[in-house]
Amino acid sequence: MIRKIITLMCSLTLLTGVVGCTKQDKEEESGKIKIMVSINPLKEFAQAVGKELVEVDTLVPEGMEPHDFEPKSKDLVQLNKSDIFVYNGLGMEEWLDKVLSTIQDKDRIKIVDSSKGASTITTEGKIDPHLWLSLKQAKNQAANIKDALIKIDEKNKEQYEGNFNEFASRLDTLYYENEQRFNKLKNRDFVTGHEAFGYLCRDFNLTQKSVEDVFAEGEVTPQKFKDLVQFSKENKIETIFMEEFASPKVSETLAKEVGAKVEKIYTIESKEDGRDYVESMKYNLDVVYNSLK
Ligand SMILES: [Zn+2]
Structure with a gap:
């Protein structure tokens, strides 16, 4: 028993020694x-x-x-x-x-x-x-x-x-x-939290409407909200995309108002849900495509 304890203590010391050492190396x-x-x-x-x-x-x-x-x-x-x-x-x-x-x-x-x-x-x-x-x-x-x-x-x-x-x-x-499947789409409009997807839209010939502007600024005025409702209804928008950092509540309210469902989208400005860049982009393209097809 005593020998066991000694062995355990030794390995613990060794372990702390190793951990301490690596930490120091990294800091230096x-x-x-x-x-x-x-x-x-x-x-x-x-x-x-x-x-x-x-x-x-x-x-x-x-x-x-x-x-x-x-x-x-x-x-x-x-x-x-x-x-x-x-x-x-x-x-x-x-x-x-x-x-x-x-x-x-x-x-x-x-x-x-x-x-x-x-x-x-x-x-x-x-x-x-x-x-x-x-x-x-x-x-x-x-x-x-x-x-x-x-x-x-x-x-x-x-x-x-x-x-x-x-x-x-x-x-x-x-x-x-994605180019191939997006080329075949008829619907090309989607609605999101802030105007972050301009380059994605250009790549796949889509258009975005958003609750907040390109720098995620601007109050969501009643008029702006009314415009979004009208746009969504006219374009038969079935999905409203929600961004965690850009008025998610407004996106939800808008979705309710026009009878659409809410789906999350990633601006990748911050890491979300443990997804890396390629995974997040793949997710985005999948949900946008599915909302339009
Ligand atoms: Zn942004």
Whole structure:
């Protein structure tokens, strides 16, 4: 018995020793490239391209609606410790200039505008920032991250390119699978929480109506609600899409009013239900397609 206890104590000490050691190593130097991204989809792209060579953190915490985010000083400390900072661009990060001005070592930290080279959409005079909701534009964003990684870590170029190609082909496959079936649709209008799906609409020739605008701003006025009811009835909308962070109650009320069902949709601005980027996009395309067919 005593021997058993001693053995147990030894393995426990060993275990704590090992755990303590790994933790310390990680805190000091993991040898990985530290990437800070602004929002959740970019985290997924950076992880897909960098895999085990990178460590990715997100400025906007999980479960927060990024249009309302304000960075805190601890976020800026963290940002200054990273090797690469990736932002979405196109006005998604309203706080961008403020954050960029706090970067001390501008020669060391590589700053990446993931929207570089994007083919953008302008709605109501504003550029729509929700690029990642297009599989094609997401590929471009991931490519910008890949290029930045190769610039600062040339020796692993092949690995980054291989990872990128693998991710890109998953996006392409999902796109082509959907292109065919969406082409055959007659109904092309859907109603959602905020105007985030402009790029997805462009890819598949659809139109969106939404409770809130492209920057998830604006009160839902009685007039706006009336317009949505009318639009939904005229277009025989059977499903109202609900976003967790954009007036979900209004979407539910609207659905009741027009006799439609409510279905969840992901803007992917924050990670939801443990689904990764490709899973969330596949889900979105499935529910939108099913609501229109
Ligand atoms: Zn948004």
